[in-house]
Amino acid sequence: MSFKHKHILGIEQLSKEDIQLILDTGDAFKEVNSRDLKKVPTLRGKTIINAFFEASTRTRLSFEIAGKRLSSDTVNISGSTSSVVKGETLEDTAKNIEAMAPDIIVIRHAHSGAPHYLAERVNCSVVNAGDGAHEHPSQALLDLMTMREHKGSIEGLEVAIIGDITHSRVARSDIYALSKMGAKVRLCGPGTMLPVGIERLGNVEVFTDMRAAIKDADVVMMLRIQLERQSNIMLPSLREYARFYGLNPTNIQLAKPDAIVMHPGPMNRGVEISSVVADGVQNVILDQVENGVAVRMALLYLVSGVESMQTT
Amino acid sequence: MVKAETAILDKAGITRAITRIAHEILEHNKGSEKLALIGIRTGGDLLAGLLQTRLNEIEGVEVPLGTIDITMYRDDLAARGNLPIGKTEIPFALDGKQVVLVDDVLYTGRTIRSAMDALMDFGRPNTIQLAVLIDRGHRELPIRADYVGRNVPTAREEDVEVVFSETQAPVEVRLIKP
Numbered sequence: 001m002s003f004k005h006k007h008i009l010g011i012e013q014l015s016k017e018d019i020q021l022i023l024d025t026g027d028a029f030k031e032v033n034s035r036d037l038k039k040v041p042t043l044r045g046k047t048i049i050n051a052f053f054e055a056s057t058r059t060r061l062s063f064e065i066a067g068k069r070l071s072s073d074t075v076n077i078s079g080s081t082s083s084v085v086k087g088e089t090l091e092d093t094a095k096n097i098e099a100m101a102p103d104i105i106v107i108r109h110a111h112s113g114a115p116h117y118l119a120e121r122v123n124c125s126v127v128n129a130g131d132g133a134h135e136h137p138s139q140a141l142l143d144l145m146t147m148r149e150h151k152g153s154i155e156g157l158e159v160a161i162i163g164d165i166t167h168s169r170v171a172r173s174d175i176y177a178l179s180k181m182g183a184k185v186r187l188c189g190p191g192t193m194l195p196v197g198i199e200r201l202g203n204v205e206v207f208t209d210m211r212a213a214i215k216d217a218d219v220v221m222m223l224r225i226q227l228e229r230q231s232n233i234m235l236p237s238l239r240e241y242a243r244f245y246g247l248n249p250t251n252i253q254l255a256k257p258d259a260i261v262m263h264p265g266p267m268n269r270g271v272e273i274s275s276v277v278a279d280g281v282q283n284v285i286l287d288q289v290e291n292g293v294a295v296r297m298a299l300l301y302l303v304s305g306v307e308s309m310q311t312t
Numbered sequence: 313m314v315k316a317e318t319a320i321l322d323k324a325g326i327t328r329a330i331t332r333i334a335h336e337i338l339e340h341n342k343g344s345e346k347l348a349l350i351g352i353r354t355g356g357d358l359l360a361g362l363l364q365t366r367l368n369e370i371e372g373v374e375v376p377l378g379t380i381d382i383t384m385y386r387d388d389l390a391a392r393g394n395l396p397i398g399k400t401e402i403p404f405a406l407d408g409k410q411v412v413l414v415d416d417v418l419y420t421g422r423t424i425r426s427a428m429d430a431l432m433d434f435g436r437p438n439t440i441q442l443a444v445l446i447d448r449g450h451r452e453l454p455i456r457a458d459y460v461g462r463n464v465p466t467a468r469e470e471d472v473e474v475v476f477s478e479t480q481a482p483v484e485v486r487l488i489k490p
Contacts (some may be wrong), residue, residue: 003394021396028381028397037433040384305394 003302007119007126010135011176019144019180025298026145026291033293034068043072043304046103051080051093052129054110058265058289059129059138063106066296072103084260090114091121100124103307104300107131112169125303133167138299139264140173142292144181146284147219149291150260155182160213160255162245163223163272164193170264171223172201179203188213189223189245190235210245221262222247222272238271248274252282260284320464320472321485323413326445329461330359333443334366336459341410343351344373346438348409353381353398355416358480359445376409378402385426406435412459416474418444421455446485448472 003021005013014022032040048067052060060076067074084093090109097105104125107115112132119126130136148154159178165171165187178185179202187198188207199206207213210293214220225241235241247261261273261283269275277283321329341347344367351360357379364377381398389395413427428440443459448466464487466472471488 025397028399031400032384035434040433041429042384042389301397302394305389305392307348311394 003306006303007115007128008137008299008303009115009119009126009128011137011140011173012135014137014177014180016180019141019177022141022295022298022302023145023148025135025302026295029069029297029301030291032295032297033290038069039071040069041071042301043067043070043103045069045225046304047101047129048072048074048104048106048300049100049102050074050076050106050129051082051097052076052108053082053084053114054108054130055091056108058128058292059108061137062289062292063127063129063138063296063300066293068298069293070297070300072300075102088180089275090117094118094122098124103304126306127299127303130169131170133172135173135176137173137177138170138292138296139170140177141299142288142295143174143221143262143264144169144177144202144234145291145295146262146288147183147260149287150284151218154178157183157218158186158216159183159219159221160186160188161216161221162188162210162213162247164225165189165198165223166193166195167226168223174221175202175204184301186213186217190241191200192235211251211254214247214251214255214259217259219260219262220247220252220255222267223264224266224268225271238268242271246270246272246274247277249276249280252277252280262288265289316489318489319484319488320487321446321462322369323481323483326461326482326485329445330366331364333459334363336370337363337412337441337443338367340441344371344375346408346410348376348378348404348406348411348437350378350380350402350411350413350427350431352413352415352423353379354413355474355476358476358482359416359443359452360414360472361480362482363412363443367425376404376452378404378432382423382426382430385430387422387426399475400430406431406437409435409437410439410441411437412441412443414443417446417472418442418447418455418457418460419450419472420451421451424455425453445474447480448474 064074106127106129108129109131112134114131115126115128161171185204263285349360352356367375380400383395383397441458443460445458447460447463470490473486475483477483
């Protein structure tokens with residue numbers, strides 16, 4: 001039952017067993033992050049390139065820390081300071097990166113499918129750190145790790161995901177991951193932000209009334225309104241959005257009393273989530289960030305193992 | 313092909329060995345004051361638990377007990393691919409402790425090298441001692457055990473397995489010939 005994936009392109013390609021192994025490995029690596037000396041020699045001598053062609057603070061930092069705690073050499077390149085701005089194609093950039101013999105490329109790109117394109121053209125492992133509105137696998141895995149930590153098991157959970165589903169790669173990866181692990185997903189947002197046919201991705205029910213969506217939910221996950229991705233106006237005003245689709249101390253009471261509140265960050269306080277809820281006792285938002293490092297250590301470790309088995 | 317398995321130590325034998333090792337540890341360390349036990353997963357952690365119980369029966373003191381998984385520190389990860397990683401739990405400070413590492417079978421010594429590297433990342437023990445149930449020889453590193461349950465001369469092709477029951481109690485030690 002060992003891990004066979006050289007690349008992590010999306011949750012769609014992973015099996016339930018794969019996800020379980022990643023979460024268990026993440027649990028084991030979490031202990032390293034609680035030590036005084038936060039470093040293990042596991043990936044010594046490996047080179048990991050974090051190629052972020054789109055803005056990111058949390059994910060890039062998380063992957064960088066994960067790589068460093070495993071003793072690999074991590075190097076970052078970002079879109080704005082790379083030769084992409086000089087007109088180089090993704091393929092040429094990739095070939096040039098590859099010529100420097102990295103073991104893993106972690107890529108974030110504004111276009112869906114960019115990591116797949118890269119994986120077909122380079123010999124090293126490719127890990128998707130978010131591609132367009134497609135997938136964000138490491139985020140879904142840290143979400144699952146956090147849910148499992150707080151709820152014991154993922155199977156049977158009722159998970160409400162609320163916000164701009166259309167533009168959310170987090171939602172897509174979470175739908176795949178939660179469905180594979182036996183949880184039920186309730187998607188909710190204004191009609192303009194709910195893509196037609198999204199329920200076909202997994203065990204999904206679609207709502208436009210937020211109160212119905214969070215009723216008796218075990219997990220309430222709020223998504224950020226991605227103002228930078230709104231090509232045309234999809235909502236009348238942020239104030240109206242907050243009124244109908246914002247999580248506040250009143251509507252959170254519809255969820256189960258022990259429900260947890262999640263957010264992939266960065267939060268727009270006062271829009272999709274009120275500060276009272278964001279800082280309330282039910283929030284596990286910083287646990288998500290903490291688990292992000294552990295789960296990314298697990299991903300780097302597992303793909304690196306497959307990669308070295310193929311080359312030796 | 314059927315493998316030939318011989319039981320080389322039964323349950324009573326294992327219990328006697330653990331009891332003797334417990335006494336030797338206490339004698340060597342002049343009591344249990346700074347003692348700590350760290351069991352190596354998987355197998356050594358269960359034996360370390362038995363040693364803790366026995367030390368408690370003899371001295372009336374609960375010696376701190378931890379477990380360590382050495383996968384992250386292995387020297388053959390590149391050749392072995394992604395081995396599953398177990399949890400390391402050391403819920404006490406190692407600084408100044410007389411640490412007894414516990415493993416089931418001592419063979420090449422590479423596991424012990426990894427375990428010592430891991431321990432050093434957690435703190436600076438006064439001493440690290442090694443207790444094993446079986447020493448089967450064939451060392452590849454300059455490592456020896458301070459406490460040995462039984463020395464078993466083996467061939468490299470053979471395998472030594474400590475069998476545990478579902479309740480994690482040791483059942484017997486088997487020598488498996490290819």
